[in-house]
Amino acid sequence: MSYKNFPMVSRVIFGRGSFNQLNDIVAPKRLNTKSPFIFLVDDVFKNNTWLTSRINLSYDDKIIYISAKEEPKTSQVDELVESIILDTKERPSGIIGIGGGTLLDLAKAVSIMLTNQGKTENYQGWDLVKNPAIYHVGVPTISGTGAEVSRTTVLTGPIRKLGINSDYTPFDQVILDPELTKDVPKEQWFFTGMDCYIHCIESLNGTYLNTFSQSYGEMSLELCKDIFFGESLSKEEAEDKLMMASWHGGMSIVYSQVGVAHALSYGLSYLLGTKHGIGNCIVFNHLEEFYPEGVKLFKAMKKKHNIELPQGICADLSDSDFDTMINISLSLEPLWENAVGKNWKNTVTRKKLKELYKKM
Structure with missing residues (x-):
């Protein structure tokens, strides 16, 4: 019998206020001063300084605010990857997703597509990803989806809704701070x-x-x-x-x-x-x-x-x-x-x- 050898999230921190440690956690992962961290953040936090003021941007780091009103799409991933490649001098040091399942899935998908050629829709399925993703971090601000721990990123493509299920999908680091969920309707x-x-x-x-x-x-x-x-x-x-x-x-x-x-x-x-x-x-x-x-x-x-x-x-x-x-x-x-x-x-x-x- 053959057993599946699945990867898991390699590092996780849990606790109220643990989001404050985000900067200390990602700093050692910076490749160089020209390789930024890209923060994909749910746009409900756009004017919420309680959260955004704790993200310390250095060098060419960038926050991209994204609406979670619609389910994540393969075309959306392609657009994000293209804009990140055009805007950055070198490959990013990492992608940090902050939000609910939509933002976490987008962060996982973008981190994969920065190292794998072609369209995102071509990777919908099981074990189609060939190259490891870049460093990626998940920070859930709503609980329940399981996107923070799963080996899939669920996307709607031109012909189907299906995840990128791969060994390279799970986050390298997850920050579980229940305090971030306090304002969920x-x-x-x-x-x-x-x-x-x-x-x-x-x-x-x-x-x-x-x-x-x-x-x-x-x-x-x-x-x-x-x-x-x-x-x-x-x-x-x-x-x-x-x-x-x-x-x-x-x-x-x-x-x-x-x-x-x-x-x-x-x-x-x-x-x-x-x-x-x-x-x-x-x-x-x-x-x-x-x-x-x-x-x-x-x-x-x-x-x-x-x-x-x-x-x-x-x-x-x-x-x-x-x-x-x-x-x-x-x-x-x-x-x-x-x-x-x-x-x-x-x-x-x-x-x-x-x-x-x-x-x-």
Whole structure:
């Protein structure tokens, strides 16, 4: 039997206020005075000096503010890489992503594409990256996506939504500072937290499950229950726990895989631009057939936090639109094999997927 030899994030720092150590952490990684650090920062922090004043720019270092309103695209990565190459005298010393899953995925993708030729879309898939990425650091400012720890960077390309899954994708350094999540709006907190919860449910109920994945998944699931059902947690305790749930949830799928909710939500995201966290929630709400206990608990958490999901987002779609989403979903074969088993094509039919999408 052959076992997968996966890389992990090689360095991680956790703690409230640990973001203050960013400059000391990256300084020894500077190649020379002409090789800048490029900071990709969620533009919600553009006028937030509480965060940005702690980024010390030296030499030709640069902050690029990026909107996270839309899912990250391969074309966006190509544009960023081109602008960085044109603006810098030498290859950057490193890319530092500060934000939610969108910014973290962009930072991972840009760091890969600075050392690999061609278009980003050509690297969507498993183990297609040939050259190591440049040094890259992830600083999550919202918890739940698991992007800070995963070996994939999920991107929407011209023909599909699919990650760059490679040994060179994981961050070299992650800074987990729960204090950075203090201003996340409630609904966004819930949807992104549920992304983490769904990671656990899909991993723990999948055919790829193994003790490695199970130990992380069970820890993350318990933390999620604490956070979304716990009565006595302070805001700070909940922030700390969700950051660790996100980390463990991400680790639970490193050695296994996600499942039905992600396979279907990729279709929604590609066609309608639905954000990943909310898309997972919209789909998961209808997956009792696959995850009966998980969906029951999800609905209870939704009720407890007074969360309303968008209704009827697929109501006016054409047959061609449904076909597009179904094609995207069915192309994610490892997700279906994990969810249903090796013979998944016998039961996961186009008709079944269309019926599921029509419920949304």
